[in-house]
Amino acid sequence: MNPLHDYHLLNSSLLIGAVLFVVGAVGLAARRNLIVMFFSAAIMLQAVSISLCAFSSFHGDWTGRTAGWIVLAITAVFGILVAAVGVRLVERLRTLDISRWSELESPSPLGKQTESSATVEAEHD
Amino acid sequence: MMSDTIFSPTLIAACFLAGAGMYLLLVGRRTVAIWLGAVLVSLALTLLWLEFATAIDWWKQVTPNSAAASPLFIFPGLGAIVTAGMTVTAQKASKSAVWFLAMLCCTAALYAIHDAQFLAVGTLLILGGGSGTLMLLVAQRAEAVGSDSESTIASEPLLVCICGCLLAVVLIGTFHRSLAATSIRDTEQMRATVERWHARAETSAGHRPIDSDQPRNVQAGRSMLGDHPVAVVILAVLLLVAIISGTLLARNSAGQTPI
Numbered sequence: 001m002n003p004l005h006d007y008h009l010l011n012s013s014l015l016i017g018a019v020l021f022v023v024g025a026v027g028l029a030a031r032r033n034l035i036v037m038f039f040s041a042a043i044m045l046q047a048v049s050i051s052l053c054a055f056s057s058f059h060g061d062w063t064g065r066t067a068g069w070i071v072l073a074i075t076a077v078f079g080i081l082v083a084a085v086g087v088r089l090v091e092r093l094r095t096l097d098i099s100r101w102s103e104l105e106s107p108s109p110l111g112k113q114t115e116s117s118a119t120v121e122a123e124h125d
Numbered sequence: 126m127m128s129d130t131i132f133s134p135t136l137i138a139a140c141f142l143a144g145a146g147m148y149l150l151l152v153g154r155r156t157v158a159i160w161l162g163a164v165l166v167s168l169a170l171t172l173l174w175l176e177f178a179t180a181i182d183w184w185k186q187v188t189p190n191s192a193a194a195s196p197l198f199i200f201p202g203l204g205a206i207v208t209a210g211m212t213v214t215a216q217k218a219s220k221s222a223v224w225f226l227a228m229l230c231c232t233a234a235l236y237a238i239h240d241a242q243f244l245a246v247g248t249l250l251i252l253g254g255g256s257g258t259l260m261l262l263v264a265q266r267a268e269a270v271g272s273d274s275e276s277t278i279a280s281e282p283l284l285v286c287i288c289g290c291l292l293a294v295v296l297i298g299t300f301h302r303s304l305a306a307t308s309i310r311d312t313e314q315m316r317a318t319v320e321r322w323h324a325r326a327e328t329s330a331g332h333r334p335i336d337s338d339q340p341r342n343v344q345a346g347r348s349m350l351g352d353h354p355v356a357v358v359i360l361a362v363l364l365l366v367a368i369i370s371g372t373l374l375a376r377n378s379a380g381q382t383p384i
Contacts, residue, residue: 026289027213062348079256084371
C-alpha cells in the first residue's frame with residue numbers, strides 16, 4: 001500500500017480532531033447547562049480519541065485504539081455522574097443550570113431541610 | 126497558498142469568522158442573528174478549506190485512491206464538525222442531545238474508516254445508546270418540570286469565543302506549519318520520511334502490529350488485557366464507583382422535598 005495514503009488520512013483526521021476540540025472547549029466554557037456542558041466535554045474527548053485512532057492507523061498498531069477505548073470508558077464514567085447530578089438538580093431546583101450548584105446541599109442526618117433550601121423555598125413562595 | 130508560519134492571514138481570518146459566527150449562534154435570539162452566525166461559520170469553513178487546498182490538490186495527485194479524498198471520509202468529517210457546532214449552540218438541551226447523537230454517528234464512521242470498527246460500535250452503544258439517551262431523558266424531564274433555557278449562557282460569551290479563536294489559531298496553525306515544513310512537494314522524500322516513521326514505530330516498546338489473519342475483536346482484547354491490564358482494572362473500578370455514587374446521588378431521600 002502507498003504509505004502516502006496513510007499520511008493523507010492522518011493529516012485530515014488531525015485537522016478534524018483539532019476543530020472538534022476547539023468547538024468542545026468553547027461549548028464547555030460558554031454554556032451553563034449541565035447536559036450541554038457534558039456534551040461539550042464528550043466532544044473534546046471524541047476529538048482526542050479520533051486523533052489517537054488516526055495515529056494508531058498510521059503506524060499500524062493497536063495502542064492508539066486501546067487508548068481510544070480508555071477515553072470512551074472515562075466518558076461513560078463522566079456521563080453516569082453527570083446524569084445523577086442532573087436528576088438531582090431537576091428534582092430539587094427545577095433547573096439544569098450549573099451556576100445554582102451551590103444551592104444543592106446534602107440533606108441533614110435528621111431529615112430536616114437545610115438553611116439554604118428553606119431560604120430558596122421562602123423566596124419561591 | 127501554504128505558508129510556513131502559524132500566523133497565516135487566511136487561517137486567522139477563518140478562525141475569527143468562526144468565532145464571530147459561534148458568538149451569534151450562542152447568544153442570538155432572533156432568526157436573522159442565527160442565520161448570520163451560520164453564514165459566518167460556513168464562510169470560515171470555506172476559508173479553511175481554501176487554505177489547505179494546495180495540500181489537498183497535491184494529495185489528490187500523488188494519492189488518487191486515498192480514503193481521505195473520498196466522500197466516505199469527507200462527509201463524516203464535515204458532518205462531525207457541523208453537528209458538534211449544533212450540539213454546543215442548541216438552545217434546548219433536548220435538541221442538543223439529538224445533535225450529539227448525530228455527531229456520534231459521524232465519529233463512528235470516522236473510526237470505521239480508521240479500521241477501528243470495535244471502537245465505532247462501542248461509541249454508538251455506550252455513548253449513543255447509554256449516555257446520550259440518558260441525557261436526553263434528563264433534558265426532557267427538566268423541560269417537563271419547567272426548567273428555563275435562558276440562563277444557560279456564561280456571563281462572558283464574547284471572551285470565551287475570543288479565547289476559542291486563539292486556541293483554534295494555535296492548534297490549527299501549528300498543524301498547518303508542520304504540513305508546510307515537511308516538504309510535501311517532494312513525493313519521494315515524503316515517502317521515505319513516512320517509511321522511516323513506520324520503521325521507528327515498529328521498533329518501539331509496546332508495539333502490537335495489526336494481524337490481518339485474526340479477527341479485530343480478538344486483537345483488541347489481546348491488546349487491552351495483554352498489554353494494558355492495569356488500565357483496564359482501574360477503569361473497571363472507576364465504573365463501579367461511578368455507578369454506586371451515581372445511584373446514591375440520584376436517590377430521592379425521604380427528607381428532601383422538591384423546591
